[in-house]
Amino acid sequence: RAKESGRNTFAIYKAEMQAVSDARLEMEKALHHATEFKLFELYYQPQTNHKNELIGAEALIRWKDAKRGFISPAEFIPVAEEIGLIVEIGHWVLNQALSQVAIWLKEGKWHPSWRMSINVSPIQFQQAGFLPMLKEQLSKHKVPTSCVDLEITENMLLNDLSSSLEKMHAIKGMGVHLSIDDFGTGYSSLKYLKSLPIDRLKIDQSFVRDLLTDKSDEAIVHAVIAMAKALHISVLAEGVETLAHFERLCEVNCFYYQGYYFGRPVPPSEFEVAFIQGSNQLKTPL
Ligand code: C2E
Numbered sequence: 001r002a003k004e005s006g007r008n009t010f011a012i013y014k015a016e017m018q019a020v021s022d023a024r025l026e027m028e029k030a031l032h033h034a035t036e037f038k039l040f041e042l043y044y045q046p047q048t049n050h051k052n053e054l055i056g057a058e059a060l061i062r063w064k065d066a067k068r069g070f071i072s073p074a075e076f077i078p079v080a081e082e083i084g085l086i087v088e089i090g091h092w093v094l095n096q097a098l099s100q101v102a103i104w105l106k107e108g109k110w111h112p113s114w115r116m117s118i119n120v121s122p123i124q125f126q127q128a129g130f131l132p133m134l135k136e137q138l139s140k141h142k143v144p145t146s147c148v149d150l151e152i153t154e155n156m157l158l159n160d161l162s163s164s165l166e167k168m169h170a171i172k173g174m175g176v177h178l179s180i181d182d183f184g185t186g187y188s189s190l191k192y193l194k195s196l197p198i199d200r201l202k203i204d205q206s207f208v209r210d211l212l213t214d215k216s217d218e219a220i221v222h223a224v225i226a227m228a229k230a231l232h233i234s235v236l237a238e239g240v241e242t243l244a245h246f247e248r249l250c251e252v253n254c255f256y257y258q259g260y261y262f263g264r265p266v267p268p269s270e271f272e273v274a275f276i277q278g279s280n281q282l283k284t285p286l
Pocket residue numbers: 045059060061072073074077090093119120121151181182205238239240241258259260261265
């Protein structure tokens with residue numbers, strides 16, 4: 001009997017493993033297809049200051065698969081990274097986001113002080129061709145470098161620190177801004193932070209969520225803000241979902257925000273209606 005049940009368990013295990021790898025293969029196939037035929041979209045989420053004025057937007061990729069509907073980037077980006085497709089996808093994202101800024105600039109719908117934040121995967125960033133590609137894209141779309149912010153993660157520094165640093169300095173030298181995304185969740189290289197040419201830390205939403213109830217989250221947020229201030233780096237809080245979050249962040253001197261409280265990621269036409277139209281900044285002469 002024991003032998004029997006052991007065999008059954010193994011059979012079930014094998015079937016489950018098979019199902020997992022089938023699903024994975026199907027996802028890879030669908031991703032290849034979506035990349036080839038550019039079946040992605042970019043949504044934009046507002047970034048604001050303490051006066052609830054727009055300071056920019058983050059471009060977030062969306063993939064609606066014919067069979068499964070919307071698939072979260074948190075699910076498919078890691079797969080795209082593993083199979084190398086992220087390089088092509090990242091190229092598409094940059095092209096799309098810059099072309100959107102160019103259109104908005106031309107139509108007078110984008111204040112030159114606003115920044116378009118674009119996520120860059122460590123794998124994409126580490127490509128030898130990344131810098132030339134970035135330059136080519138900027139000149140193709142004629143977008144001022146000061147309107148662009150690249151979001152990178154701490155983990156990027158794990159591989160080949162010196163070449164990453166060199167690249168970051170080159171990007172900064174072009175006038176493009178650099179932010180560290182999901183700050184606090186990765187390989188926190190406090191030692192390197194002071195030598196990194198970055199403009200902004202984005203405090204990960206996991207620290208903001210329970211800011212009002214969790215004393216250690218509150219302490220971490222305090223510490224990040226104090227450290228950033230000492231290093232002359234600005235801080236933006238992610239995942240600001242409530243008025244209470246916003247008020248507490250103000251109290252601890254965090255003045256830049258992104259989150260559902262201010263607005264969800266939306267397609268460009270909706271972004272215009274909800275966040276650009278009626279913006280005071282576009283009405284005041286530069
Ligand atoms: P991220 O770069 O940290 O982006 C912020 C994520 O938090 C987005 O999820 C956004 O929709 C979500 N978010 C914003 N405000 C709130 C809030 O108040 N509460 C909560 N619970 N969530 C909020 P999304 O769009 O699903 O993206 C997930 C992750 O996928 C991103 O995290 C980023 O790491 C990756 N990703 C998205 N688009 C791209 C892309 O174009 N390229 C690359 N390489 N990665 C991307």
